[in-house]
Amino acid sequence: MKFKYLKNVVTLELNREACIGCGLCKMVCPHRVFQLENRKAIITDKEKCMECGACASNCPVDAIKVDSGVGCAAAMINKILGSKGGCC
Amino acid sequence: MVEEKTSSLEGLSEKDIFIKEGEEEISYHAIHHAIKRWVKIDDKRIPIIDTQLKTKDYLGSCMVRLGIGRYDYKIPPGLYGVGHVDEKSPVIVTANFKLTFDCLRKELTESGYWILVLDTKGINVWCAAGKGTFGSRELIYQINKWELKKVVKTRNLILPQLGATSMEPHLVRKYTGFKVMYGPVRSVDILNYIEQNYEADEDMRRVSFSLKERLVLTPLEIILNMKYVGMFFLYFLLLNIFNGTAEILTKSFYNTLPFMMANLTGSLVFPIILPLVPFRSFSLNGGLLGVLLGSYILYDFRIYTYPESFCFKLGIFLLLVMFVSYIAFNFTGSTTYTSFSGVKKETRMFFPALLIKVGVGFILTLIGILL
Structure with a gap:
């Protein structure tokens, strides 16, 4: 996909030491950010990550950290204004 | 283990x-x-x-x-x-x-x-x-x-x-x-x-986020943003009542037209041309579209029956730019690729600017009416 959003904001982190190479992160990523190399996952293009959190939630050994959440602008504005209202 | x-x-x-x-x-x-x-x-x-x-x-x-x-x-x-x-x-x-x-x-x-x-x-x-x-x-x-x-x-x-x-x-x-x-x-x-x-x-x-996938989202975007168009209509209605002008409703309708166009620019044009826009930030892209629309409205200012005042023109221009910018910014929530941290960053940068500029826009239109 040719679309790219703001640079240098993505919080995705992979702990290769902990990775057991199950490949679930590679499977679930909607932007194909992961590959398997030497039986462990690697991040190939961090900029493409949209922080949906699927890789981190599916990782059986907690090797992935990513700051994910409801990304609607309306929810963020509500947060700034201090109200709890949701979006969507 | x-x-x-x-x-x-x-x-x-x-x-x-x-x-x-x-x-x-x-x-x-x-x-x-x-x-x-x-x-x-x-x-x-x-x-x-x-x-x-x-x-x-x-x-x-x-x-x-x-x-x-x-x-x-x-x-x-x-x-x-x-x-x-x-x-x-x-x-x-x-x-x-x-x-x-x-x-x-x-x-x-x-x-x-x-x-x-x-x-x-x-x-x-x-x-x-x-x-x-x-x-x-x-x-x-x-x-x-x-x-x-x-x-x-x-x-x-x-x-x-x-x-x-x-x-x-x-x-x-x-x-x-x-x-x-x-x-x-x-x-x-x-x-x-x-x-x-x-x-x-x-x-x-x-x-993916194909043209078709973007287009199906646009009717709801347009409808959800109509509430702001309605608010602008009420605002112009109040201004026209205050001003004591004739044909208040017709005038307010024409006054609001550019804001309906702004809604279409942000809710329909922006999603269509999304792969072609120059900036990464959604609000900047929306702002750019808003400047184009605003310039056109200033060029044809008379059609919309606004008072001929420099301050009023400037205020309308600012409000139009910020309206399109806001709609485009809001579209981050509908895409398939904008990141959580990215939207957080853009919200922090854009939201205070939005409030200030909208405030200034309204004040300028008021000054334009009063002076």
């Missing part, structure tokens, strides 16, 4: 996981027209659903897209069948949003599939997964509630790939014995995926 991951289910007793308080009897009213027959397994009656969509479904889809009674189109959560189901039929898991359910069932054939619909409060799979309603807990609950182990011999579940966000497959397996398998992103590929022995190609696993 692999350490087990902490989970969202930790600290909950079995009772918490398997039983929900205050659940009502299922009413199949919303899907009644699509039920072909019923099968009975033990004490459970399971509806068998048509794979052909009817006019009623297409009408319903249009209404949902237009935002009319969006939440009246929830599918009752639970187990459904399609075609000649038996204990060997594959089980597909989905959300209880009408569009999602229809998208899935129309792809299936008479060869027999089970569909397990999770209660996502009428929200699509990806958004619900982001919020956690399409998650391990609800999946475990529905599997146990419908005693899926008695219905099928297979111990595999096919989930939409975008449902992975809040899913913890190791926990689902631990609590139910079922293995989570991720199917393709789009239901259009589901039969291919099953035929290819539960393997999805790269293309089936990648999300």
Whole structure:
């Protein structure tokens, strides 16, 4: 996909030491950010990550950290204004 | 030794996981027209659903897209069948949003599939997964509630790939014995995926954001942003009443026209030209479109029956730019690629500027009227 959003904001982190190479992160990523190399996952293009959190939630050994959440602008504005209202 | 991951289910007793308080009897009213027959397994009656969509479904889809009674189109959560189901039929898991359910069932054939619909409060799979309603807990609950182990011999579940966000497959397996398998992103590929022995190609696993996918979002965007157009109309109405001008309603209508154009620019033009816009920031792109629109409005200022005042012109220009900018910024929530941290950063930068500039815009129009 040719679309790219703001640079240098993505919080995705992979702990290769902990990775057991199950490949679930590679499977679930909607932007194909992961590959398997030497039986462990690697991040190939961090900029493409949209922080949906699927890789981190599916990782059986907690090797992935990513700051994910409801990304609607309306929810963020509500947060700034201090109200709890949701979006969507 | 692999350490087990902490989970969202930790600290909950079995009772918490398997039983929900205050659940009502299922009413199949919303899907009644699509039920072909019923099968009975033990004490459970399971509806068998048509794979052909009817006019009623297409009408319903249009209404949902237009935002009319969006939440009246929830599918009752639970187990459904399609075609000649038996204990060997594959089980597909989905959300209880009408569009999602229809998208899935129309792809299936008479060869027999089970569909397990999770209660996502009428929200699509990806958004619900982001919020956690399409998650391990609800999946475990529905599997146990419908005693899926008695219905099928297979111990595999096919989930939409975008449902992975809040899913913890190791926990689902631990609590139910079922293995989570991720199917393709789009239901259009589901039969291919099953035929290819539960393997999805790269293309089936990648999300897109095609012109068509962007266009279907635009009617709802336009409608949701009409409330701001309405507010501008009220504002101009008040100004015109205050000014004591003749033909207040007609004038206010013309005054508001540029803001309707701004809505269309932000809600329709922006999503269409999204691959071509120059900046990464959505609000900047919207701002640029707003400047183009605003310049055109200034050029043709008389048509819109505004007072001929420099301050008023400047105020209208500013309000138009910020309105388009805001609509474009809001579209980050509808795309398939904007990151959480990115939107957070843009919100922090854009929102204070928005408030200030809108404030200045209104003050300038007031000054333009008073002086």
